[in-house]
Amino acid sequence: MKNFDYHSPKEVKEASKLASSKSVFLAGGMTTIPSMKLGLATYKDVINLKGIKKLSGIKVSGKVVKIGATTQHAEVAKSKEIKKSIPSLAALAEGIGDPQVRNRGTIGGSIANNDPAADYPSACLALNAVINTNNRSINAENFFKGMYETSLKSGEIIESIEFEIPSKSNYQKLPNPASRYAVIGVYVARYKGDNVNVAVTGAKSCAYLDKNLSDALSKDFSTSSINGVNISSKGLNSDIHASADYRANMIKVFC
Ligand SMILES: Cc1cc2nc3c(=O)[nH]c(=O)nc-3n(C[C@H](O)[C@H](O)[C@H](O)COP(=O)(O)OP(=O)(O)OC[C@H]3O[C@@H](n4cnc5c(N)ncnc54)[C@H](O)[C@@H]3O)c2cc1C
Structure with a gap:
């Protein structure tokens, strides 16, 4: 797996601001993590949504x-x-x-x-x-x-x-x-x-x-x-x- 920056925002606005064409949202990671491990996808930023209570x-x-x-x-x-x-x-x-x-x-x-x-x-x-x-x-x-x-x-x-x-x-x-x-x-x-x-x-x-x-x-x-x-x-x-x-x-x- 290639290096990436991990983010754990607490608000939707913060998560949205961090997003770019080189980022991915992480929910359960059931698709994203295997894709990254297998080298099928690489991202600069991984933005975990699980810390946002309202979601x-x-x-x-x-x-x-x-x-x-x-x-x-x-x-x-x-x-x-x-x-x-x-x-x-x-x-x-x-x-x-x-x-x-x-x-x-x-x-x-x-x-x-x-x-x-x-x-x-x-x-x-x-x-x-x-x-x-x-x-x-x-x-x-x-x-x-x-x-x-x-x-x-x-x-x-x-x-x-x-x-x-x-x-x-x-x-x-x-x-x-x-x-x-x-x-x-x-x-x-x-x-x-x-x-x-x-x-x-x-x-x-x-x-x-x-x-x-x-x-x-x-x-x-x-x-x-x-x-x-x-x-x-x-x-x-x-x-x-x-x-x-x-x-x-x-x-x-x-x-
Ligand atoms: C072994 C296995 C068996 C499975 N069997 C089934 C099955 O029988 N039936 C079935 O329907 N599914 C099945 N799935 C799929 C699984 O249920 C997940 O829903 C799916 O893999 C997505 O995973 P996730 O929710 O962890 O999202 P992640 O992997 O974290 O994210 C997936 C994508 O969704 C985007 N994303 C996540 N949350 C948001 C959000 N709130 N807003 C915008 N974008 C978002 C991410 O950016 C990413 O691109 C299976 C998966 C696996 C690994």
Whole structure:
């Protein structure tokens, strides 16, 4: 690992000021530290966000679950408030990686990293999430841009993520047997007025909302309503874990 300067700011403003094109924010370090150790990434400044109290914690009020960016997956998984308001979100967090990853990895780090197989991006899309940064609020639909790419600007810090509580929801995934990342993951959330969001992860360069499945379930919330929906394998990921055809089939099965 190459030398770097380590910073541990106590305020968001201080962290943002320290940021540059040669810096990285450190949340749980679950992606950043291995990348640095393997020499895949080098930084002049490593800015640890864990000392900023305001970035951590869970709050449920009215129709919204608000989760601070440095909240660890294990905290989401065991939160009684989340289990009650959005049980599928707690279950998703419980299915991430292994105990070590769940006790270090953070929700902010997960969505900032935007791995194509990450679980949380699908939750953000299905649950009409708003991502609050130190500068603005971004709807999930405008946040995830492509493989490891988001609409975050250089030095911008995610402070919290707000999820709209659905009337019904569920997340199912085919976990990679080694990492537990989603080979395919499908998050279905139903809201009053019968609006249904179906978000898919693991299938393309990043998570996305499937309009055809969402429309079919919004019209008729039953298993048979998606029978006629054709999921094309064209453009879907194909690798040693699953072919594009297999992924296309599993999207419908999990939905
Ligand atoms: C073995 C293993 C298995 C895993 N399995 C799964 C899995 O099954 N499902 C899954 O979804 N994920 C999985 N992950 C990913 C993991 O859950 C972490 O969420 C992910 O690695 C990001 O790590 P982190 O939160 O520690 O962020 P870090 O590694 O500290 O940071 C990652 C990136 O996010 C940026 N960042 C962090 N916080 C912020 C913020 N608040 N604002 C702006 N930018 C920020 C950093 O600058 C950096 O670029 C796995 C990881 C490992 C190592």
